[in-house]
Amino acid sequence: MSTPPPADRRTLIADTAIGLVAAAGLRGLTHRAVDAAAGLPAGSTSYYFRTRTALIAACYQRLAELDLADVDDGAAPGSAAPPATAVAPDRDAAAAALAALLYRWLTAGRERQLARFELSLEAARNPELQDDLHRAGRGARARAAGVAAALGSDRPDEAAELLVAWTEGLLYDRLAGALARSRPAPDLAELTGVARRMLAAVLADPA
Incomplete structure (x- = not known):
């Protein structure tokens, strides 16, 4: 499977984060959880959104x-x-x-x-x-x-x-x-x- 370009990866991360919050609330929103749910290599979410605040802003x-x-x-x-x-x-x-x-x-x-x-x-x-x-x-x-x-x-x-x-x-x-x-x-x-x-x-x- 090809790796999505950065713009698409940002969207994927945001969509996955929103889905995690819908399923488990904010307690389920971590960089590691987003990586796992999105099927991305460990550290991908923190590469694009360094902090939890930045990740929520993207959401x-x-x-x-x-x-x-x-x-x-x-x-x-x-x-x-x-x-x-x-x-x-x-x-x-x-x-x-x-x-x-x-x-x-x-x-x-x-x-x-x-x-x-x-x-x-x-x-x-x-x-x-x-x-x-x-x-x-x-x-x-x-x-x-x-x-x-x-x-x-x-x-x-x-x-x-x-x-x-x-x-x-x-x-x-x-x-x-x-x-x-x-x-x-x-x-x-x-x-x-x-x-x-x-x-x-x-x-x-x-x-």
Whole structure:
């Protein structure tokens, strides 16, 4: 088997690290564990990411890339929703796109989202990671602001902040909240209704 070039190896390491965090939490994230899980020679992870902080920062960047790829792809398998970054002709189309995205992250992307939550908490404990987490989060807010502006918001940045916060809260509640295990399976129709209410709230005139 050929050795992947450095750029691909960095991606492989980040993806493997995210998978380890999803499976075992941050306690399972070590350079040695990443090497073993990725099938790389010992010392490979520490060569590319000298410290644990650098490795976690790489995870932030990779998680942002994957999430934005989902946003740009636009829909869960089988959904006819348009890409979330498209200029939505109306709120129903935007709600369908957002619901499809939520559905994907609650199903096929579940483990990645759980890893993202756990990795994000590390920045609250390690100030060295706060700038990396902030940079990683800019893309989602920019996309949300674009949708809000296309739907006529006079304050798209504020609307984006609320939309991202509510999306994060919904994901956390349904994946890791106290009632997560007892909730029914994600339903696209129900999520579409939730998305409509979220959009109506963030696009309402401020009090």
